[in-house]
Amino acid sequence: MLSIQNLNKTYPNGTQALNNVNLEIHKGMFGLLGPNGAGKSTLMRTIATLQIADTGTIDFDGIDVFNQPEELRKVLGYLPQDFGVYPKVSAEMMLNHIAKIKGIHSSNDRKAYVADLLNQVNLYKFRKRNLGDYSGGMRQRFGIAQALIGNPKLIIVDEPTAGLDPLERNRFHNLLSELGEEAVVILSTHIVDDVVNLCTNMAVFNDGQIVVQGHPQELSNSLNDKIYRKRIEKSEIEKYQSEYTVLSTYLRSGNMNVNIFSDVHPGDGFEVVNNNLEDFYFYSINQPQTV
Numbered sequence: 001m002l003s004i005q006n007l008n009k010t011y012p013n014g015t016q017a018l019n020n021v022n023l024e025i026h027k028g029m030f031g032l033l034g035p036n037g038a039g040k041s042t043l044m045r046t047i048a049t050l051q052i053a054d055t056g057t058i059d060f061d062g063i064d065v066f067n068q069p070e071e072l073r074k075v076l077g078y079l080p081q082d083f084g085v086y087p088k089v090s091a092e093m094m095l096n097h098i099a100k101i102k103g104i105h106s107s108n109d110r111k112a113y114v115a116d117l118l119n120q121v122n123l124y125k126f127r128k129r130n131l132g133d134y135s136g137g138m139r140q141r142f143g144i145a146q147a148l149i150g151n152p153k154l155i156i157v158d159e160p161t162a163g164l165d166p167l168e169r170n171r172f173h174n175l176l177s178e179l180g181e182e183a184v185v186i187l188s189t190h191i192v193d194d195v196v197n198l199c200t201n202m203a204v205f206n207d208g209q210i211v212v213q214g215h216p217q218e219l220s221n222s223l224n225d226k227i228y229r230k231r232i233e234k235s236e237i238e239k240y241q242s243e244y245t246v247l248s249t250y251l252r253s254g255n256m257n258v259n260i261f262s263d264v265h266p267g268d269g270f271e272v273v274n275n276n277l278e279d280f281y282f283y284s285i286n287q288p289q290t291v
């Protein structure tokens with residue numbers, strides 16, 4: 001289990017990126033959902049021992065992350081938001097190199113291990129291709145392969161599906177959910193559907209704070225009969241914003257729609273929308289959104 005207590009981090013420019021963060025995360029897929037700038041990457045980098053917090057503690061299965069970073073790194077797999085690749089090196093060569101660094105010394109063992117990894121992420125037939133010639137999705141799957149070396153018990157993936165086409169995204173999701181059966185997997189994202197599809201538990205993160213946490217389905221159900229939708233004219237958006245608590249405005253089949261929060265049925269042509277994590281998310285970060 002990963003246990004985070006009273007974590008605070010203020011950057012030298014005065015930005016408070018982590019504000020008394022407390023979280024307990026068990027085996028399985030955990031979604032950390034928050035808007036850009038919420039502090040998700042700061043939290044991920046801190047757990048991954050790449051930076052330290054000003055105050056607080058992180059414990060993973062008895063490892064004190066700030067005092068035993070080397071121990072944590074032995075069980076950590078980390079796919080950062082942006083990672084560079086050597087463009088003229090093949091996936092096979094690169095994984096072989098990383099496996100060597102991670103302590104798999106026999107070249108035969110390494111060869112078998114790397115082949116297995118490449119199969120797992122569905123890249124075996126592209127193993128000789130240079131990383132610079134990989135598509136975005138292939139690069140992400142390569143990123144996961146490198147993160148998996150050494151059978152990590154804690155896997156952190158930071159906004160992994162931005163820029164992937166639906167097929168690649170689907171493949172990537174399948175891979176992540178398999179990993180969640182054996183390890184603690186933290187998925188940091190601003191894509192609500194990724195959390196709906198993959199995660200058994202989640203937290204909404206905003207302004208450096210955990211706003212709410214729980215099971216995605218239960219959280220979205222908590223707003224049942226409180227979210228209402230209506231098709232409107234584009235010119236009416238401001239009117240609705242002044243009259244209602246607007247959660248989102250969005251186009252569907254070319255028509256403008258508005259979703260609002262209301263404790264009682266507002267009448268006025270609105271219809272109820274239930275089980276919608278996206279609206280729960282917008283409600284919990286308390287910002288009107290245009291999607």
Ligand SMILES: Nc1ncnc2c1ncn2[C@@H]1O[C@H](COP(=O)(O)OP(=O)(O)OP(=O)(O)O)[C@@H](O)[C@H]1O
Pocket residue numbers: 011012013015016017034035036037038039040041042043081190
């Ligand atoms: N090295 C830094 N120095 C100063 N401010 C920083 C630094 N890194 C991040 N920040 C600021 O801290 C806040 C949190 O940033 P962070 O990257 O952790 O958020 P995020 O939720 O991952 O956002 P995104 O989804 O855009 O990556 C932002 O206001 C950001 O500008």
